[in-house]
Amino acid sequence: MSHKERDAGVLMPSNETSAAAPRRITILGATGSVGRSTVDVVRAHPESFVVEAVVGGRDAAALADLAIALDARFAAVADEAAGPALKDALAGSGIACGAGESAVLEAAEREADVVLAAISGAAGLAPTVAAMKPGRTIALANKECLVSAGVAFMAHAARMGVTLRAVDSEHNALEQALRAGRREDAIALTLTASGGPFRTWERARLERASVNEALAHPTWSMGAKISIDSATLMNKGLELIEAHHLFGMPADRLEVLVHPQSIVHGLVHWRDGSITAGLGAPDMRIPIVNALSLGDARLDLDLKRLDFAALGGFTFEPADRERFRCLALAEAAMAAGGGAPTVLNAANEIAVAAFCAGRIGFFGIAEAVERTLDAMSATTLPAPASVADALTLDAQTRARTEEILQDPKAPRDRRILQDRAPRPI
Missing domain, CATH: 1.10.1740.10 (RNA polymerase sigma factor, region 2, helix turn helix motif)
Incomplete structure (x- = not known):
């Protein structure tokens, strides 16, 4: 269904339940690595999502291609100089577009049920905050929001009544593992790191x-x-700070372990000595599809199941500071x-x-x-x-x-x- 049909009121009768209706999604940082993985998930589930807006940095051609493929209603490029190229690339598509900071903020504020926040660095802070509207879900892939402004960011999220879902593989794994018990019974969290190159x-x-x-x-x-x-390993340090704010865990109850296989993404330590682990293949589509899943229902992802026998074993080691x-x-x-x-x-x-x-x-x-x-x-x-x-x-x-x-x-x-x-x- 095209965005023109949706504008005409064909999207979904008003008496349909919200669980059955497709979610309207905006993708901030659509041309980056997380954004493109999100596009893969959205395109694999056309019955579950319609795309309101896509935002990119400066690659107008790539952003236009994504906007057309996703039948988005609006596209914004952060680099004002790329505005004319984006407009030309979208000519005749019926997709509105803009360039510069104001256009990015417009995209973030447009009507949507869920906003995937994946603009890299502190540049993603203002658009992500602008996207916070009552009742929305913010699928957060920008850790700098919590590193740069964690206290203010979390307070604003609470005031606006938004739901935050973690997209980083480690935090998404912890988010899922924490469902195994009461949050107050979790005494420590471990994030794993591959160790890098x-x-x-x-x-x-x-x-x-x-x-x-x-x-x-x-x-x-x-x-x-x-x-x-x-x-x-700065990335892992930033993720520790992110976990501190997302899960309310004191700094001295957070740790890092190097795990080169990148299968175990996070560990929750419970007061009774139990440990719950979040595992998955090193594929960003897994935390993304989990963060975007409707309610408690999990969406399908066409991935080969992990063969633990073939993996042979897992190793863990301390990080060398x-x-x-x-x-x-x-x-x-x-x-x-x-x-x-x-x-x-x-x-x-x-x-x-x-x-x-x-x-x-x-x-x-x-x-x-x-x-x-x-x-x-x-x-x-x-x-x-x-x-x-x-x-x-x-x-x-x-x-x-x-x-x-x-x-x-x-x-x-x-x-x-x-x-x-x-x-x-």
């Missing part, structure tokens, strides 16, 4: 690691930013609370971009983040009281990190990690 590399070799080597993740197919974060200092920095920022996670995230985004541009080496990412945390006195900053406050601190941090990158030999004060070493739970 450099899990077995010696420090001397890591110093010479190239961008292409960092992008070559052994298990997951992801965008550049998250791939670099996985190589430094000496070689992968970004994880230790994230844990320290989580323990410090306040504005420290906001500073951590903003500094990391600038440092990763500098690494990708060849301005700094692999270890320079952690160095830049740590120096920024110290320079901003991050451990004493209050938590942003609003999304606007978070974005202000984010902008200030980015500017400070750039200054640090331009003055690599400036004196530094390594205070951020003092007395904040992680302890086993």
Whole structure:
């Protein structure tokens, strides 16, 4: 059924139950890796979803192709310069479009039952907040919303009465595993990490690691930013902070284990000594289809069942915080609370971009983040009281990190990690 027919009132008679009606969905970040996996899920279930809007970054041609394939009603590209190309590509389709920040916010605010929030980085914060409307479900794939503005974000979600569903594989696994008991009986959570492409590399070799080597993740197919974060283990640190807010678990009750097979995604530890694990193949469509499922019913996903006999076995090992200092920095920022996670995230985004541009080496990412945390006195900053406050601190941090990158030999004060070493739970 086309969007023109839906506009004419053909979508579903009003006396149909909400469980039977297809959900109207908006996909923020449709051209990214998570967005494209979401598109696969939506196209596999045309009876369950109709697409209201799709949002992309700057690739107008790719976004137009998706909008047409999904019969979306609206398409928005974040880069204003790509607006004319998007308009030309959609000419004659009947799909409305726009470009720039206002168009992205318009897409987020359009009528929808569920919004998949997958715009990468702090850039996804404002659109995700704009998408929060009473009764909506926000399928959250943007961890930076909770890292940069966790307290304010969760408070706003509660005020608006939205349902948050986790899309990250680890948090979705924990979300499912937590259904095995009462939330108050869960005493600790474990998130697993694949270890990334450099899990077995010696420090001397890591110093010479190239961008292409960092992008070559052994298990997951992801965008550049998250791939670099996985190589430094910063991604796992950000996910710890995300879990802290999503599940209300104290920082000292969260831990990371390296699990190279990427089959066990999360563990819930119960007060009686039981452990519930969330398992699944390393395929983002699994957490996505779970997050988008209607009510308690699970949607089909055409995947080959895991062959545990063929897998042979699982291994687990502690994370090395000496070689992968970004994880230790994230844990320290989580323990410090306040504005420290906001500073951590903003500094990391600038440092990763500098690494990708060849301005700094692999270890320079952690160095830049740590120096920024110290320079901003991050451990004493209050938590942003609003999304606007978070974005202000984010902008200030980015500017400070750039200054640090331009003055690599400036004196530094390594205070951020003092007395904040992680302890086993």
